[in-house]
Amino acid sequence: MESQTIQVDHCAVRKEKPKSDQLDFGRIFTDHMFIMDYSDDLGWHDPRIEPYQQLSIDPSAMVFHYGQSVFEGMKAYLTAEDEIQLFRPEKNMQRLNNSNDRLCIPPIDEKFAIQAIKKLVSVDSDWIPEAEGTSLYIRPFIISTEPYIGVAPSLHYKFIVILSPVGAYYKEGINPIKIAVENEFVRTVKGGTGEAKTGGNYAASLKAQEIAGKKGFAQVLWLDGVEKKYIEEVGSMNIFFKINGEVITPELNGSILEGVTRNSVIQLLKYWDVPVVERKIGMEELQQAHHDGLLEEAFGAGTAAVISPISQFTWNNNDSLIKDGKTGAIAKRLYDTLTGIQYGREKDPFDWIVKVEKGSKIAH
Amino acid sequence: MESQTIQVDHCAVRKEKPKSDQLDFGRIFTDHMFIMDYSDDLGWHDPRIEPYQQLSIDPSAMVFHYGQSVFEGMKAYLTAEDEIQLFRPEKNMQRLNNSNDRLCIPPIDEKFAIQAIKKLVSVDSDWIPEAEGTSLYIRPFIISTEPYIGVAPSLHYKFIVILSPVGAYYKEGINPIKIAVENEFVRTVKGGTGEAKTGGNYAASLKAQEIAGKKGFAQVLWLDGVEKKYIEEVGSMNIFFKINGEVITPELNGSILEGVTRNSVIQLLKYWDVPVVERKIGMEELQQAHHDGLLEEAFGAGTAAVISPISQFTWNNNDSLIKDGKTGAIAKRLYDTLTGIQYGREKDPFDWIVKVEKGSKIAH
Ligand SMILES: Cc1ncc(COP(=O)(O)O)c(C=O)c1O
Ligand SMILES: Cc1ncc(COP(=O)(O)O)c(C=O)c1O
Numbered sequence: 001m002e003s004q005t006i007q008v009d010h011c012a013v014r015k016e017k018p019k020s021d022q023l024d025f026g027r028i029f030t031d032h033m034f035i036m037d038y039s040d041d042l043g044w045h046d047p048r049i050e051p052y053q054q055l056s057i058d059p060s061a062m063v064f065h066y067g068q069s070v071f072e073g074m075k076a077y078l079t080a081e082d083e084i085q086l087f088r089p090e091k092n093m094q095r096l097n098n099s100n101d102r103l104c105i106p107p108i109d110e111k112f113a114i115q116a117i118k119k120l121v122s123v124d125s126d127w128i129p130e131a132e133g134t135s136l137y138i139r140p141f142i143i144s145t146e147p148y149i150g151v152a153p154s155l156h157y158k159f160i161v162i163l164s165p166v167g168a169y170y171k172e173g174i175n176p177i178k179i180a181v182e183n184e185f186v187r188t189v190k191g192g193t194g195e196a197k198t199g200g201n202y203a204a205s206l207k208a209q210e211i212a213g214k215k216g217f218a219q220v221l222w223l224d225g226v227e228k229k230y231i232e233e234v235g236s237m238n239i240f241f242k243i244n245g246e247v248i249t250p251e252l253n254g255s256i257l258e259g260v261t262r263n264s265v266i267q268l269l270k271y272w273d274v275p276v277v278e279r280k281i282g283m284e285e286l287q288q289a290h291h292d293g294l295l296e297e298a299f300g301a302g303t304a305a306v307i308s309p310i311s312q313f314t315w316n317n318n319d320s321l322i323k324d325g326k327t328g329a330i331a332k333r334l335y336d337t338l339t340g341i342q343y344g345r346e347k348d349p350f351d352w353i354v355k356v357e358k359g360s361k362i363a364h
Numbered sequence: 365m366e367s368q369t370i371q372v373d374h375c376a377v378r379k380e381k382p383k384s385d386q387l388d389f390g391r392i393f394t395d396h397m398f399i400m401d402y403s404d405d406l407g408w409h410d411p412r413i414e415p416y417q418q419l420s421i422d423p424s425a426m427v428f429h430y431g432q433s434v435f436e437g438m439k440a441y442l443t444a445e446d447e448i449q450l451f452r453p454e455k456n457m458q459r460l461n462n463s464n465d466r467l468c469i470p471p472i473d474e475k476f477a478i479q480a481i482k483k484l485v486s487v488d489s490d491w492i493p494e495a496e497g498t499s500l501y502i503r504p505f506i507i508s509t510e511p512y513i514g515v516a517p518s519l520h521y522k523f524i525v526i527l528s529p530v531g532a533y534y535k536e537g538i539n540p541i542k543i544a545v546e547n548e549f550v551r552t553v554k555g556g557t558g559e560a561k562t563g564g565n566y567a568a569s570l571k572a573q574e575i576a577g578k579k580g581f582a583q584v585l586w587l588d589g590v591e592k593k594y595i596e597e598v599g600s601m602n603i604f605f606k607i608n609g610e611v612i613t614p615e616l617n618g619s620i621l622e623g624v625t626r627n628s629v630i631q632l633l634k635y636w637d638v639p640v641v642e643r644k645i646g647m648e649e650l651q652q653a654h655h656d657g658l659l660e661e662a663f664g665a666g667t668a669a670v671i672s673p674i675s676q677f678t679w680n681n682n683d684s685l686i687k688d689g690k691t692g693a694i695a696k697r698l699y700d701t702l703t704g705i706q707y708g709r710e711k712d713p714f715d716w717i718v719k720v721e722k723g724s725k726i727a728h
Binding site: 025026027029033052053054055056057058059060063064065066067068069071102103104137139141143147148149150151152153160162164184185186187188189190191192193198199200201202203204205206207209210225226228235236 | 389390391393397416417418419420421422423424427428429430431432433435466467468501503505507511512513514515516517524526528548549550551552553554555556557562563564565566567568569570571573574589590592599600
């Protein structure tokens, strides 16, 4: 597989690029995309970079009916020295294969997939925005394309990578959010697909998000689907609490997605000798810690926002303001260090960064 | 909406039709499909019948990433008098709207959707196979098509109906199946999307099905996601047990799909004065009933197989043969009556049948 060469078909006309300060999230896509096909007889084959274009897919394709799909989310960052950096792409490709396994999708060659992503980013490297906090969002995904409406793993797939220049998540500095603890709906449950990054988990989350959004909450805090007691995740982020000097994050239990940011946060805290523990934590305990004045910080962690401080949580109509609603010191330090490493401003003690070559402008 | 006219664009060349005895399930599609678009500004608009063809969809369309999709499954039957019959289509369209609600998809006009389905079936009426037990499978589905990779309800959708001639489910008479009780994986959970017919539930079910299939089981028996004690469904069917003269089916609890066949079975049993009850039923109770010789029948109920007798269940490596592995009297009577009504051989005391006019061959 690694020896397969990636054909590049450059687009004839390049699109106009958006201004760095006018960037939204996920609405603008670059000039090219990567595609590779799978069939049961040929395996993964025909890897290629093509002009970004509409897909032609049969209406009976399984992805439209039975949701057999997985995806990843990562970013390419431009440093002040005009170098392109990826952040731990091997973790994303590992997770993609874990998701594949849960969804009965054939595994991809992780090394080759990183090569393909690097090549695509290189071809569209002049799309990486330069302004502070902006980046090029990378969306690898796999969809089941066999034209067959029967409930069974598909025999055909497409692995696709698209790129989208995205704006700074925080326009005026890191900004704490209010969250609502969700008591009715659940995102997923042990034995379900929560550990996998698959569409159904996100489809299941829309309703609670919509209801909470109308009440003015930025995100929903998901509880476990079994007892509705234990904290799982916040929106599409993992969650951390600092209680009485110790940082706590829910342990991986089969229904929580293992975030790359979560893993990096834990490593950094250990490196700094800040006590950090992965364990079950219930809403009762959190409420009690807050009541006792021991809840010092709460924050979400994920690729999009990196670190998202939480100023308030609302459970059963009780609002709990965390400290004075300001960003805590640990959240701030993690945000600065992680973005520092990502944008090449800080040293990278864990070898997290993977460099990408700029595509030669002449080739286009 | 109901006043919208459905444009019909007939295909230039009609495909060759398969022989009635060579029909598989869900691999062959007819000459036409119905499509209608939704946008936040226009609502559902532009209903049309087009030649069956590939869809052109942006790679960033939400359905590929966040699984926001719903579907239905129903059939058109040909009677001995060459009449076309649908079975309770209003129930399917109601359920589609319930699914829409859970998935934050805008509702469709149910009456108009039935009209559209009738028109499509009429246009492709010569695709309805004639052989005993065959039918035309109807697959209405809705996919989210907004080109935006953010987790939020889509602003664009397509409602599509495709048709597939399908063979007799039982080639040599109704055939009992062996099922495996699933202890590890769950299909869904209370607070999740189990009540909705959405792709993610089916994606989540593939892994357990695959493992059970390799061990020679036809279907998986799903337990509740909370306690893993109570029986929910079998594969893509609702389940019924006859214990000591009474028919029992798991009550609708928020994670079970309400089947049209399930509803019809309950109505028929009541009409026949056979005791029937919807209630929680656990595996312990089932095993005990079997042990005591009181488990008289078990069967699944769904559109595809109508009634699927269960000859054996395996739980924690214990095989329990139900009676002598033969089809029970109630299962047989239900199968004969339901298919009798569907194919117009029996009278229809509940007004379940909706007739469809044959498309005039001249018009093509
Ligand atoms: C459900 C969920 N949890 C957690 C995360 C955080 O993961 P990561 O840090 O890899 O972005 C994400 C986002 O990717 C997510 O979708
Ligand atoms: C999960 C599930 N349960 C039950 C059913 C049975 O429903 P119906 O009788 O409407 O076909 C189906 C099939 O449609 C299903 O997918």
